[in-house]
Amino acid sequence: MRKKRLFWQLYSSNFLIIFLALFAFTFLVSGSFKNILLEQVSDDLQSRANLLYEEILHRLVADSVDDLDRFVVDLGEKAATRITVILPDGKVIADSERDPNSMDNHQHRPEIRKAMHGEVGTSTRFSATVQRNTMYAAIPVKDGDRLLGVLRTAVPVHQAEVNIERLQLQIVLGGLVITFLAGLMSLYISRRITRPIEKLKQGARHFAEGRLDLRLPVPDSVELSDLAEVMNTMAEQLQDRISIIVQQHSEQDAVLSSMMEGVLAFDTEERLMNINSSAARMLRIDAEKAKGKSIQELVRNVGLQRFVERALSCDHAIEGYVTLVGDEERHLQAHGNILKDGEGEMIGVLIVLNDITEIRTLENVRRDFVANVSHELKTPITSIKGFVETLLDGAIHDKADAMRFLGIVSKQADRLSAIIEDLLSLSRIEQETEREHIALASASLRDTLFAAIQNCQHDADPKAIAIQLDCSGDLEAMINPPLLEQAMVNLISNAIKYSDERKTIQVTAEVTSEEEIRISVRDEGFGIEAEHLPRLFERFYRIDKARSRKMGGTGLGLAIVKHIAQAHRGHVEVQSTPGKGSTFSLYLRRSVPDEEQIPTA
Amino acid sequence: MRSKYQRHDISVRITIYAWMKNRAAHTPDLLRRKLLQLSAHVEENARRCVLAIRARDWQSAQRVIDGDDEVDALEISIEEDCVVLLQSGTLDDAGVRFVVAVLKINADLERVGDLAGNVSHRVLSLGQYDQLLLPTELLALAERTLSMLTHSLDALVDMDPVLARAVCDRDHEVNVLNRAMYDLVRDRILATPLQTERLIHLLSISRYLERIADYATNIAENVVYIAEGRIIRHSGRTARSTDNHSERT
Numbered sequence: 001m002r003k004k005r006l007f008w009q010l011y012s013s014n015f016l017i018i019f020l021a022l023f024a025f026t027f028l029v030s031g032s033f034k035n036i037l038l039e040q041v042s043d044d045l046q047s048r049a050n051l052l053y054e055e056i057l058h059r060l061v062a063d064s065v066d067d068l069d070r071f072v073v074d075l076g077e078k079a080a081t082r083i084t085v086i087l088p089d090g091k092v093i094a095d096s097e098r099d100p101n102s103m104d105n106h107q108h109r110p111e112i113r114k115a116m117h118g119e120v121g122t123s124t125r126f127s128a129t130v131q132r133n134t135m136y137a138a139i140p141v142k143d144g145d146r147l148l149g150v151l152r153t154a155v156p157v158h159q160a161e162v163n164i165e166r167l168q169l170q171i172v173l174g175g176l177v178i179t180f181l182a183g184l185m186s187l188y189i190s191r192r193i194t195r196p197i198e199k200l201k202q203g204a205r206h207f208a209e210g211r212l213d214l215r216l217p218v219p220d221s222v223e224l225s226d227l228a229e230v231m232n233t234m235a236e237q238l239q240d241r242i243s244i245i246v247q248q249h250s251e252q253d254a255v256l257s258s259m260m261e262g263v264l265a266f267d268t269e270e271r272l273m274n275i276n277s278s279a280a281r282m283l284r285i286d287a288e289k290a291k292g293k294s295i296q297e298l299v300r301n302v303g304l305q306r307f308v309e310r311a312l313s314c315d316h317a318i319e320g321y322v323t324l325v326g327d328e329e330r331h332l333q334a335h336g337n338i339l340k341d342g343e344g345e346m347i348g349v350l351i352v353l354n355d356i357t358e359i360r361t362l363e364n365v366r367r368d369f370v371a372n373v374s375h376e377l378k379t380p381i382t383s384i385k386g387f388v389e390t391l392l393d394g395a396i397h398d399k400a401d402a403m404r405f406l407g408i409v410s411k412q413a414d415r416l417s418a419i420i421e422d423l424l425s426l427s428r429i430e431q432e433t434e435r436e437h438i439a440l441a442s443a444s445l446r447d448t449l450f451a452a453i454q455n456c457q458h459d460a461d462p463k464a465i466a467i468q469l470d471c472s473g474d475l476e477a478m479i480n481p482p483l484l485e486q487a488m489v490n491l492i493s494n495a496i497k498y499s500d501e502r503k504t505i506q507v508t509a510e511v512t513s514e515e516e517i518r519i520s521v522r523d524e525g526f527g528i529e530a531e532h533l534p535r536l537f538e539r540f541y542r543i544d545k546a547r548s549r550k551m552g553g554t555g556l557g558l559a560i561v562k563h564i565a566q567a568h569r570g571h572v573e574v575q576s577t578p579g580k581g582s583t584f585s586l587y588l589r590r591s592v593p594d595e596e597q598i599p600t601a
Numbered sequence: 602m603r604s605k606y607q608r609h610d611i612s613v614r615i616t617i618y619a620w621m622k623n624r625a626a627h628t629p630d631l632l633r634r635k636l637l638q639l640s641a642h643v644e645e646n647a648r649r650c651v652l653a654i655r656a657r658d659w660q661s662a663q664r665v666i667d668g669d670d671e672v673d674a675l676e677i678s679i680e681e682d683c684v685v686l687l688q689s690g691t692l693d694d695a696g697v698r699f700v701v702a703v704l705k706i707n708a709d710l711e712r713v714g715d716l717a718g719n720v721s722h723r724v725l726s727l728g729q730y731d732q733l734l735l736p737t738e739l740l741a742l743a744e745r746t747l748s749m750l751t752h753s754l755d756a757l758v759d760m761d762p763v764l765a766r767a768v769c770d771r772d773h774e775v776n777v778l779n780r781a782m783y784d785l786v787r788d789r790i791l792a793t794p795l796q797t798e799r800l801i802h803l804l805s806i807s808r809y810l811e812r813i814a815d816y817a818t819n820i821a822e823n824v825v826y827i828a829e830g831r832i833i834r835h836s837g838r839t840a841r842s843t844d845n846h847s848e849r850t
Contacts, residue, residue: 270634296637297758300644302671325648329661531656 007194014186015179022175030168037160038135042122045137048081049153056085057141060148069094082134082154086112088147106152111138115150118142124157132156196224204231212239262332262353265339266308270295273348282332282353283324301325304334311336311349322353330357365538372540376419376555380412387412415554422556426539426563429483433567440478440568442591445509446471448481449519452488453507459493463501467492471509477517477588479568484588487564488519490557491584495523497553498582511590516570520585527578536574537562561586629692629699632682636703636710639675640754643710646672646717647750647813651743653724654735654806662721672714679707698830702823706757709816709823713750716809716816723802723809736785739807742778746814749775753821762828768821769833772814779811 052075059068068085076083076096085094090107092100106112114121115138127134138152196219203216212235216228256263262279266272271294280287283299290298295308303322311318317337324330333354341347387405396402432438446469453467460467488507495505503524512518528536528543535541540555558572561584565572568588576582646665653662683704686692692700749768756765786804790797822834 294634294637296634296641300637300641300754300758302638302642302645305638305641325645325652329652 005194006197007190010190010193011186014190015183018179018182018186022179026168026171026175030164030171033167034164037164038124038157041135041155041157041160042137045081045122045135045153045155046120046139048079049137049139049151052083052151052153053139053141056151057143057148060085060141061143065093069100072096080155084152084154085141086138086150086152088116088149093149109136109138111136111152112150114138115140115152116147118147127154127156132158133161196221196228200224200228200231203228207231207235207238212236212242260354262351262355264351264353265348266295266312266351267348268312268346270308270312272298279353282330282355284326304332307334307336308349308351311338311351314338321356330355331360332356368541369539372555373423376540377416380416380419383412384409384416419554419556422554422560425486426556426560429560429563429567433563438480438483438567440480442476443479443481444473445475445477445479445517445519446473448479448484449488449507449509451481452485452492455485455489456492456496459496460505463496463499465496465499465501465503465505467505467507469507471507475509475511475517477590479588483564483567487561487586488521490561491521491586494553494557494584495521495525495582499523499525512587515590517588517590518585519588520583522581522583524581527580527582528574528576529578530576533574533576537572627682627685627689629686629696632679632686632700632703635675635679635682636707637758639672639679639707639710640757642668642672642675643714643717644750644754646714647747650717650720650724651747653721654743655740657724657727657735659725659728662724665721666718666725669714669718672711676707676711676714680704683707695830699827702827706820706823709819713813713816716813720806720809720813723806727799727802727806736782736803738778738781738785739803739810742775742782742807742810745771745775745778746810746817749814750817753817753824756821756824760824760828762825765821765824765828766833769818769825772818775811775814779807782807 055071055075056068059071072083072085072094073096075081081096083094083096084092084100084106086092086106090105090112092103092106094100095103107116109123111121111123118140121138122136124133124135126132133156134154135157136152136154138150140147141149141151196217199217199219203214206214215232215235218225218228218232256274256276257278259276259278262282263274263276264272264279265274271292272290275285275287275290277287279285280290283301283304285298295305299305301322301324303320304324307318307320307322310320314336315338317335320334320336322332322334324332333356335352335354337350338346339348339350387409391402391405395405429438449469449471453469456467492505492507499505505524506522507519508522509517509519532541532543536543537558539559541558542553542555562572565586565588570587570589573585573587574582575585646668649661649665649668652658653665683700686700687697749771752764753768755761756768782804786800786807790800819834822832825831825833
């Protein structure tokens with residue numbers, strides 16, 4: 001069934017009620033009006049008859065028929081009333097309109113009959129005589145107890161009927177006007193009733209659409225205002241709850257996305273339910289598009305696929321390692337645990353990934369360091385031990401050999417001491433940097449750089465290598481001159497070692513920004529392949545072990561440079577093209593704000 | 602040293618196989634996911650072998666060789682699943698086409714796995730000439746091949762015919778590089794006959810890589826076949842495939 005609008009229901013029923021009431025009213029009023037009018041006419045007729053009574057009686061008693069007829073005609077004309085006198089046998093003896101002799105016997109007319117019995121008779125009917133609806137009133141004319149005749153008066157009721165019709169028309173017209181006006185009022189009232197409901201409906205629709213911040217207007221009527229208030233309260237509570245949920249959700253999101261660990265949730269069919277930004281970054285996944293895809297589609301990594309599978313088939317937390325093979329290998333530590341819903345039903349697994357590549361690298365560096373130190377120390381000691389044993393075995397007696405062997409022993413002991421010296425200074429710089437013991441003062445760079453070059457000059461001269469210094473005398477930086485000198489010596493002597501004869505080494509100090517000064521050492525040497533560059537500043541990292549040792553390096557020079565840079569709150573960089581040469585750059589601060597913490601190495 | 606190349610013993614292979622059996626794919630979607638698993642395996646192996654070439658990292662090479670057994674077991678298992686699916690009679694036209702294409706891609710992936718293993722063996726043989734520089738052509742070839750394989754597998758994951766066609770169009774680049782490697786190796790052998798053995802290893806690597814790229818192209822073609830129902834091999838690429846045959850001989 002088609003639903004009607006409340007407004008039309010209200011309006012149409014109102015209208016119908018008004019219409020019916022008016023209709024009934026009109027019907028009743030016009031009916032009773034007619035009765036009243038006719039009664040008036042009949043009363044009028046009776047009183048006229050009563051007025052004539054004496055005259056007629058007088059003439060009947062006198063039995064002067066002619067006189068009676070004349071009187072009747074005369075009076076009838078004057079009173080505009082038809083007057084008839086009838087004898088008890090029904091014979092008409094006088095009539096104001098017609099000749100009594102030509103008239104029928106009136107004995108059986110209802111009003112006459114009543115009058116014959118001594119009562120007042122009235123009747124309304126069509127008169128053949130006057131051709132109109134006529135009302136008759138008849139009274140008996142008595143002389144004492146003897147009935148002498150009947151006096152009848154009559155008037156046409158036409159006028160009364162016209163009056164009644166006019167009245168009915170007025171009533172109907174008035175009724176229509178009232179109906180129209182009442183209709184308008186009913187329209188207005190219906191509107192007034194339904195408009196607040198309409199507004200409530202709109203408000204509720206807004207709520208349904210989620211615009212819970214809107215409030216319903218409170219209407220005047222008690223029922224509707226209660227309803228509106230209840231709905232407003234409901235909206236308020238809903239809004240509160242939703243905002244709590246949204247807040248919790250965004251908190252969770254924030255927690256998840258700010259986590260360093262990658263978090264992924266898979267359902268029981270290995271499809272992704274949720275992923276945080278770290279995981280998306282680690283696995284190079286577009287988090288937006290990833291939801292709902294299976295692990296096989298998302299990550300082409302067998303280790304992780306297997307891990308998810310294993311996590312799904314295990315009822316306890318599991319741990320494992322996954323290696324991602326991209327441009328370089330990345331090592332992830334993975335934790336997997338089952339996800340359960342409120343009823344304890346398993347809905348999937350949660351995978352937490354931890355990038356441990358750095359840790360692995362650090363572990364490797366440390367392991368390498370221990371291995372390297374042992375190796376570096378062992379080589380000279382083996383050599384020393386070997387030659388000393390040879391000497392003890394008798395070679396000491398051959399003076400020439402003994403001198404040569406002792407020379408080697410001395411050289412190896414120097415090397416040993418150089419390594420230990422470097423190790424000590426490295427650890428000292430490290431420790432002092434940590435404890436902030438290294439004093440930095442604003443000093444001229446040129447003096448320090450010049451001293452370093454002077455120091456290296458005796459290495460450069462045999463190879464005819466020119467060292468050029470480009471540094472303006474007023475350039476100052478926050479430095480520790482002895483440490484900076486050591487770093488520069490290391491860099492310059494490296495440059496000398498790895499350059500052919502008659503090349504040039506350029507030492508430049510320049511201001512690169514408001515806070516930074518760059519000191520660079522550029523050589524025209526052999527250069528370094530790109531793959532070695534990231535590890536170049538690690539302790540004992542050597543590109544070519546044999547060559548480096550032959551050159552007398554300890555493998556610690558660049559590590560020391562790096563630590564000195566860190567002690568100056570700066571950093572080091574290297575650019576190199578194999579075959580063309582390398583540039584090592586040392587970045588220093590021009591001034592150091594007091595409140596700043598020294599970064600620990 | 603040879604013992605390191607030994608394959609998994611038979612019990613390991615049986616275990617792997619049984620594990621695969623348990624995960625039989627009874628619907629096209631499961632089959633697809635299994636195929637993606639195989640592709641993950643193969644891509645990882647290919648990446649490792651390129652890593653092995655670039656960094657002369659024999660550990661990576663060894664892992665590729667060790668991992669090839671799993672690839673083989675997975676390949677067999679997928680093939681069996683395909684047969685079961687075809688027999689089931691529940692497939693519509695597109696489904697049958699899909700399974701047929703999966704059969705081909707499966708075989709192609711297995712071949713890529715084998716070739717990655719071959720490359721790794723060569724890298725291990727190269728180990729003794731560690732200090733020498735690799736020609737940039739070879740490194741470029743390795744990068745291109747790897748990127749073609751990755752893209753064709755991406756196309757497989759997303760069933761993306763546009764990406765797949767792009768892969769097919771790149772086959773030519775790899776062929777050109779392989780040709781350049783051939784010229785380079787010939788010239789160097791003539792110039793430095795002492796390095797002949799090392800140079801032949803390099804040429805082999807180059808040829809294996811070129812064939813991996815060919816299989817990547819095949820996979821991409823089959824992706825187009827699944828997605829569009831059209832067989833695009835031998836159409837409009839005849840000129841290139843002939844020159845590629847001449848190089849293989």
